[in-house]
Amino acid sequence: MFKILKKSELAPSIYLMEVEAPRVAHAAQPGQFLIVIVDEKGERIPLTICDYDAAKGTVTIFIQAIGASTMRIAALNEGDGFADFVGPLGQPSELIHYSPERLAATKFMFVAGGLGAAPVYPQVKWLAERGVQADVIIGAKNESLILFEDEFRALTPNVHIATDDGSKGYKGLVTNLLKELVVEQGNRYDCVVAIGPMIMMKFVALTTKELGIPTIASLNTLMVDGTGMCGACRVTVGGKTRFACVEGPEFDAHQVDFDEAMRRQGMYRTIEERRRAAEAERVAGHKCNIGL
Amino acid sequence: MANKIPRVPVREQDPKVRATNFEEVCYGYNLEEASLEATRCLGCKKPRCVEACPVSVKIPDFIHCIVEGDVAAAARVIAQDSLLPSVCGRVCPQETQCEGACILGVKGEPVAIGKLERFVGDWGREQGVALAEAAPHNGHKVAVVGSGPAGLACAADLAKIGYGVTVFEVLHRAGGVLQYGIPEFRLPKERVVGPEIENVRRLGVKIETDVVVGRTVTVDQLMDEEGFEAVFIGSGAGLPRFMGIPGENLNGVVSANEFLTRTNLMHAYDRQYDTPIYTGGRVVVVGGGNVAMDAVRTAKRLGAEASIVYRRSETELPARREEVHHAKEEGIDFRMLTNPAEILGDERGWVKGIRCVRMELGEPDASGRRSPVEIPGSEFEIPCDVVIMALGTSPNPLIAATTPGLETNRRGCVEATDEGATTREGVFAGGDAVTGAATVILAMGAGRRAAAAIDAYIRSKN
Structure with a gap:
């Protein structure tokens, strides 16, 4: 059992958990993810790694209660544990391979949407530990869903907030804020890292392509084993099929076929749900984006 | 002296019934059946079966123990060479190994070594026979x-x-x-x-x-x-292989590894587990090996109309004969000399069929199998909801x-x-x-x- 040492509710139905997992904590690097299983009957759920402490042997994750297994996870308390906690999985972020000179010369902008704050945090922290202050945009529907603002502010002075309803910071989409920062305020970014819902990453990629800024996205695809065995995580990048679990999760966002990736994410929605979605689409005349 | 009776048949679950459940197909021998079958072994001085076994199980010795009525001793004989007798008795390709080498097979049916091994393994486990022991720790x-x-x-x-x-x-x-x-x-x-x-x-x-x-x-x-x-x-x-044909990333195309992992490891067939699985109404499995048979028979049990699509003919199917036989009994549709060219999707990106080409067998290739050649202009479509790729792994x-x-x-x-x-x-x-x-x-x-x-x-x- 992998014991939960600390649990707190960050926002409605979104929890932070610090879990005892010495092997994972020892090996984790920015950009990697892990898989948890709540109990014997649970699914294997891929989650991003929010923080890790090799000395303490702990790993911090975010979890949102949305499905059967994640609801059971959310119901766990401090002292309870996960049946399984596997990782780290995937390739570390490319930036950890940069030379100190290149790091110092690169201006990073991280765009974190919703739970994307979790995988962005270790990258910004890793940079801060090396004296590199990255810019961060945290995007959320409203103020109550902004995650980890204080933690980011402790690492870098340039933290921007965007909310859909304007309850905090910039009112509007992260893409518009990004554009404003670059075009109107004249900020220069050499690399954008966008992590959040697929739809957000798609539009960040479109925006940065226009702006001519190289961009990386971290793909939260479906997975079973997370080690290259099942191929559920297939994505098309630059016209080639890649496995997000072993070759990713981070890819050149300008090369990713996001429409296919979004469609594939919905593969195991039940037939009933698909029918309902199709019906809603027909009635409302809008494109349904459940699960995006 | 060995008994000249025919090979003792093994009881199996009725094909119609078993095609709807995940219970074991083969019931295996009981003590009486195993004891009778064991009497067929000639106890060869130079046992060809042992040579043909990759782990050299002392086959005539354990069979002799069964004849003597000492199944526990039989279990200990096998345990010297294999700790997985109940597994191997079920999944080994005995027809090309021990049973393939059995001298009785020259003129008639070989001794049912696999079924006997399975019986001994199951009996030993159920009776709690203590098997191998470990030596004291050597510090390494x-x-x-x-x-x-x-x-x-x-x-x-x-x-x-x-x-x-x-x-x-x-x-x-x-x-x-x-x-x-x-x-x-x-x-x-x-x-x-x-x-x-x-x-x-x-x-x-x-x-x-x-x-x-x-x-x-x-x-x-x-x-x-x-x-x-x-x-x-x-x-x-x-690592699963895919074909590299158009439409392979449509929703509804999965590797056999994914399909089988969801059902076996993750118990998708059991409603108590959270694991989702999708079969739609019609499933096509591409491939002809044991994994393809496992996938197609699993799809059938999950309620689908299930077919095998294979580019060579039935004689070239790499799957074990027994698996092909069981699959046919369960009502699996076999489409031989058929090769997928493209997977077709609907407007929402879900599989709706496969465009296939008919094949004929040409000259034998390096592996000795006759290689399939496309028949020009023979394209046709198979409507389906799910395509499972069982093309081998690396x-x-x-x-x-x-x-x-x-x-x-x-x-x-x-x-x-x-x-x-x-x-x-x-x-x-x-x-x-x-x-x-x-x-x-x-x-x-x-x-x-x-x-x-x-x-x-x-x-x-x-």
């Missing part, structure tokens, strides 16, 4: 990567002679392909796989699940930081990529001698990781040979 530690047949066989042999063995398994349950690949209806997990793995644990072998060697910990770290003097790599061949490159000095060949297989020595000192390998996808018993044989080589290596160092 060996790490085994992968808890499939190769790793378990290697671990058991090393533990028996006193090594401290830890097996690292990437998934959350031990067993490798026995757990995620082979379906419940051929190999029951709780009743058979679990207890046989428990027998390996009872020898003192530690199994640590949820460890991704190459990510969670590297081979170098195991040797330099955790004190393992040798490492055996039995990580199998888990070894996962993760361990080789993270272990300096460990060479692989161009097929991604770890380079190793027959005894399991790799290009890296102290690192041994065997099973599918070395050969590419093969059988449970060949992997066990490789694991055992590597165990002997590891013992010799560690002795030479001390």
Whole structure:
């Protein structure tokens, strides 16, 4: 059992958990993810790694209660544990391979949407530990869903907030804020890292392509084993099929076929749900984006 | 003198009934049937069956014990060479190994060695027969990567002679392909796989699940930081192949690995588990091996109309005869000499069919099998909702990529001698990781040979 040492509710139905997992904590690097299983009957759920402490042997994750297994996870308390906690999985972020000179010369902008704050945090922290202050945009529907603002502010002075309803910071989409920062305020970014819902990453990629800024996205695809065995995580990048679990999760966002990736994410929605979605689409005349 | 009776038939679940459940197909022999079948063995002085067995089970000896009425002794005879008799009795291709070599098979039916082995394994387990014992700990530690047949066989042999063995398994349950690949209806997990793995644990072998060697910990770290003097790599061949045809990333196209892992390891057929699975109404499985048969029969049991599409003819099907026979009995539709050219999708990106080409057999290729050639202008469509690709698997490159000095060949297989020595000192390998996808018993044989080589290596160092 992998014991939960600390649990707190960050926002409605979104929890932070610090879990005892010495092997994972020892090996984790920015950009990697892990898989948890709540109990014997649970699914294997891929989650991003929010923080890790090799000395303490702990790993911090975010979890949102949305499905059967994640609801059971959310119901766990401090002292309870996960049946399984596997990782780290995937390739570390490319930036950890940069030379100190290149790091110092690169201006990073991280765009974190919703739970994307979790995988962005270790990258910004890793940079801060090396004296590199990255810019961060945290995007959320409203103020109550902004995650980890204080933690980011402790690492870098340039933290921007965007909310859909304007309850905090910039009112509007992260893409518009990004554009404003670059075009109107004249900020220069050499690399954008966008992590959040697929739809957000798609539009960040479109925006940065226009702006001519190289961009990386971290793909939260479906997975079973997370080690290259099942191929559920297939994505098309630059016209080639890649496995997000072993070759990713981070890819050149300008090369990713996001429409296919979004469609594939919905593969195991039940037939009933698909029918309902199709019906809603027909009635409302809008494109349904459940699960995006 | 051996009895000249015909081979004792084995009882099976009715095909119509079993096509709707996940209970085991074959019931196996009872004591009476096994005792009768055992009397057919001639007890050859130079037993060809033993030579044909990759782990050299002393077949005439254990069969003789059954004839004598001492099944516990039979169990102990098998345990000298195999700790997985209930598994091997079920999934070994006996027709090309022990039974294929049986002298009775020349003129009639060979002795049902597989069914007898299964009986002994099951009986021994149910009666709690104490099998092998481990020697006192010799102070040396060996790490085994992968808890499939190769790793378990290697671990058991090393533990028996006193090594401290830890097996690292990437998934959350031990067993490798026995757990995620082979379906419940051929190999029951709780009743058979679990207890046989428990027998390996009872020898003192530690199994640590949820460890991704190459990510969670590297081979170098195991040797330099955790004190393992040798490492055996039995990580199998888990990487699925796809065809590279248009439409392969449509929703509804899955690898056999994904489909089988969801049902076997993750119990998708059991509503108590959270695992989702999608079969739609019509499932097409592309391929003709044992994995293809497992996938198509699983799809059938989940309620689909299930077909096999294979580019050669029935004679070339690489699956075991028994599996093809069982599949046909269960109502699987076989479409031979048919090759997919494109997977067709609807406007929402879901599979709606496969465009196929009819094939004919041409000249034999390098493997000796006649190679299929397209018949021009023969394209046609098969409507379906799900396509399962069962085209074979190759070894996962993760361990080789993270272990300096460990060479692989161009097929991604770890380079190793027959005894399991790799290009890296102290690192041994065997099973599918070395050969590419093969059988449970060949992997066990490789694991055992590597165990002997590891013992010799560690002795030479001390």
